Amino acid sequence: MVEDTGKTLRADTYKPVNTPEEVRVEENASGLPAAVRTPRRRAIAAIEDRWRLDDEWWRSEPLSRLYYSVLLASGEKMVLFKDLIGGRWYRQGE
Amino acid sequence: MVTSTVGSQKLVLDYASGLEDLQPGMPIQQALARHDDARLVQADIPYYWTAFNEILDALEQRSPLVEGADLGCAYVGLDGMQLIYPDDDAVIKAVRGAVPDIYKPRMGIAGGKFPAYLAALHSPPGGYRVLTGDIRAFLEELPCDVLPVSAKSRDKLHDFGMHTLGKVSGLPAGPLQSQFGPEGRTIRELARGRDDTPLYPRMMEEIIEENATLPSVTVSLEAILAAVEALLIRIFSGSRLKGRGVRSLNLWTRSWSAESWERVIQFKEPAMDIKGIISRVRRALEDYPQPGPVEQVGLKINRLGYPGGRQNSLFSDIRAQDHLAEDIRQLELRQGGPQVYKLKEVEPWSRIPERRYALTPTSQ
Numbered sequence: 001m002v003e004d005t006g007k008t009l010r011a012d013t014y015k016p017v018n019t020p021e022e023v024r025v026e027e028n029a030s031g032l033p034a035a036v037r038t039p040r041r042r043a044i045a046a047i048e049d050r051w052r053l054d055d056e057w058w059r060s061e062p063l064s065r066l067y068y069s070v071l072l073a074s075g076e077k078m079v080l081f082k083d084l085i086g087g088r089w090y091r092q093g094e
Numbered sequence: 095m096v097t098s099t100v101g102s103q104k105l106v107l108d109y110a111s112g113l114e115d116l117q118p119g120m121p122i123q124q125a126l127a128r129h130d131d132a133r134l135v136q137a138d139i140p141y142y143w144t145a146f147n148e149i150l151d152a153l154e155q156r157s158p159l160v161e162g163a164d165l166g167c168a169y170v171g172l173d174g175m176q177l178i179y180p181d182d183d184a185v186i187k188a189v190r191g192a193v194p195d196i197y198k199p200r201m202g203i204a205g206g207k208f209p210a211y212l213a214a215l216h217s218p219p220g221g222y223r224v225l226t227g228d229i230r231a232f233l234e235e236l237p238c239d240v241l242p243v244s245a246k247s248r249d250k251l252h253d254f255g256m257h258t259l260g261k262v263s264g265l266p267a268g269p270l271q272s273q274f275g276p277e278g279r280t281i282r283e284l285a286r287g288r289d290d291t292p293l294y295p296r297m298m299e300e301i302i303e304e305n306a307t308l309p310s311v312t313v314s315l316e317a318i319l320a321a322v323e324a325l326l327i328r329i330f331s332g333s334r335l336k337g338r339g340v341r342s343l344n345l346w347t348r349s350w351s352a353e354s355w356e357r358v359i360q361f362k363e364p365a366m367d368i369k370g371i372i373s374r375v376r377r378a379l380e381d382y383p384q385p386g387p388v389e390q391v392g393l394k395i396n397r398l399g400y401p402g403g404r405q406n407s408l409f410s411d412i413r414a415q416d417h418l419a420e421d422i423r424q425l426e427l428r429q430g431g432p433q434v435y436k437l438k439e440v441e442p443w444s445r446i447p448e449r450r451y452a453l454t455p456t457s458q
Contacts (some may be wrong), residue, residue, distance in 0.1 A: 015453040016433060053445055063446060092447055 020090035025080060033068055036091070043073040053081075060087075069094075081091055095129070097122055099353070100138040107137045136352040142301075150296060152192035160291045160444040166327040169207050171293045186222050195220075204229070206289030212240060229287040234260035241284050247277050302334050305392030311350045313387050315379055318347065322375050323453075326368045335398065341365025342397035345375060349386035349450055364399035422456050434458075 024037040048067040056063050064084040071077055073085045079092050095116070096108040104122040112130060116125050126132065146165055152408045153160045159171030172185060179185045182203055183347025193199045201222035209225050212233070225232060236259045238251045251275070256262050260311035262270075262285040270278035283289065304325040312318065322345070329335065341364050348358040365371045422434045432455030440452045 004238055014438075017437065017451040019448045021352075054446055059128055094447070 018093045020080070020092045023080070023089055023091045025089035026084075031068060033089070035081075036070075036072070036078065036089075038065075038091070044070045045073045046071045048077070053088060095122075095125060095131045096135050096137050097296070098139065112422075115385065120197065136354075138348065138352055138354055139357060140346050140354055149193050149197075153189065154296075156188040156192055159293050159295055161294055163207075167211070168209065169293050172203075174433070182222075182224055186399055205289075206287075207291050207293070208242065208284050208289035209233075209287045211242075214277040215240070225287070230260075230263065233263065233287050234258065235418075237262075238262055238285070239408065241281060242297075243277055243281055243284070247274055247281065250274065281419055299396055300318055300398060302329055302395040302426075304393065305346075305390060307390045308388060309390045313384065314377070318379060318388055318391060319372065323368060323372055325391065325393050329395065330368055337400070338398040339366040340371060340395050341393070341398075341399040343371065344394035344396060345374075346377060346392045346394070347384060348390040348392075349384065349387045350389045351386050353385040355382070355388075357383050361389050364401050366401055420454070426455075 003080070005009060024039075025033045026035040026037075026041075028034040030046060033044050035041055045071050047068050049067075051067050052062060053065045053067060065081040066084055067079060067081040069077065069079050079094050081092060082089050095106060095110070095113060097104050098107040101104075106116050106118055106120045106122060106125045107186045108218075109116045109125075109132075113125075113129055115128060122134070142165055146168075147163065150162045150168060153168060157170045159173070159177060161169040161171075163169055170185075170189065172179065172442065177196045179188060185203065186201055189201055189365060198219035200217045200219060202210045202215070202217060202225065203222065204210040204213050204225040209229055213223040213225045238256060238261075240259070241251075241262075242246060247347065248295055251262060256265070256271075256347060265282065267279060267282055267432065270282050273279070274281055276416055306315070306321055306325055307389055308317065308321055323395075339361070341361050343361070346354060349352055359371075359374050359378055361370075361374070365374075370410055426433050434456045435453035436456050437451055439450070439456045441449045442451070444450050
């Protein structure tokens with residue numbers, strides 16, 4: 001992290017960080033994630049945490065996400081969310 | 095009649111006594127129509143600034159807080175100087191000692207910059223005036239044109255029939271602010287003789303100056319360049335550069351008709367030798383022709399810097415950072431856009447992860 005210079009960001013020069021990356025997720029019968037393809041199929045061993053994020057409801061495209069912090073069978077941790085408006089799955093850093 | 099060139103127009107800047115029907119800013123043709131026998135003298139603004147800077151230097155020996163507000167107008171801060179200058183006479187004596195008698199400076203003492211300016215404006219040449227206590231009686235009849243606000247606001251005041259400071263100061267703050275916006279408050283405060291604007295002291299910079307009068311007036315580019323080279327040799331052979339290079343150079347000439355020509359030449363890297371400077375000087379002289387045959391040439395170096403990679407410093411981390419920043423700048427100049435980014439907090443409190451941080455170019 002760098003020290004804040006106090007300068008105004010220009011929309012045309014800054015790049016967003018940690019944008020969601022669309023992934024294919026296999027859901028089980030209850031709608032919970034069972035495996036994720038990145039593109040290799042990786043089974044989900046456990047769901048460690050779950051939370052919902054509803055925001056920017058005043059905009060034309062509000063956000064409604066259901067986040068899962070999952071533990072893969074390989075031991076790796078991953079954060080996934082389901083876009084409750086579009087129905088797609090995304091992967092995102094914490 | 096002293097004239098100055100603004101764009102392609104020649105305007106009256108000042109005039110001798112006996113020509114009172116002229117006005118500063120009047121086109122020269124109009125002035126000559128009234129006084130066709132008047133002698134014209136071209137204003138030498140760079141020289142005026144040199145002379146004024148010398149006065150400011152001398153004033154700084156009397157007070158640490160000196161502001162050169164405009165050519166010929168200086169403010170001297172006296173806060174905390176009661177032990178050095180116990181009374182007004184001592185202050186005036188000190189200021190007089192800094193300004194050559196020939197200028198007959200008008201001086202004013204007051205509690206703020208604006209009232210001090212007005213006091214000086216209404217003092218006799220070489221004299222002074224002190225404004226203390228309730229100064230509203232003094233301000234009452236002064237025209238609102240003396241207010242240091244935008245010309246648009248001054249015109250508007252006249253349109254409303256507010257021709258004097260007395261009339262303006264009598265107005266409540268609300269209507270003034272609704273008509274003039276934030277400037278309305280300033281107008282009211284100034285009209286009441288209150289000015290809490292701080293003094294802005296000069297930036298201290300090391301200046302190296304050299305100039306030479308040519309053996310004969312010339313239009314030859316090579317002759318002017320030879321003179322510039324001689325001046326540079328004088329600068330580089332002395333000890334004033336102390337191992338530093340030239341980052342900014344002010345090149346000026348004066349023609350035999352006293353017309354001035356001036357160009358500022360900036361160097362991306364500190365120029366460490368005469369050859370590098372001369373090539374840039376040549377280009378400036380070729381691109382911007384002289385107004386007439388040149389009589390005098392001068393240089394003013396006002397920014398110096400150490401060359402990249404040669405600086406010896408104990409602070410190697412700082413040096414490394416400087417080098418990195420310089421390398422990034424060079425890379426981006428070559429590639430034509432930002433290449434290296436840094437992480438910056440945008441909305442770190444946001445619940446939406448992608449809103450929290452962003453990458454911004456290191457050069458911003």
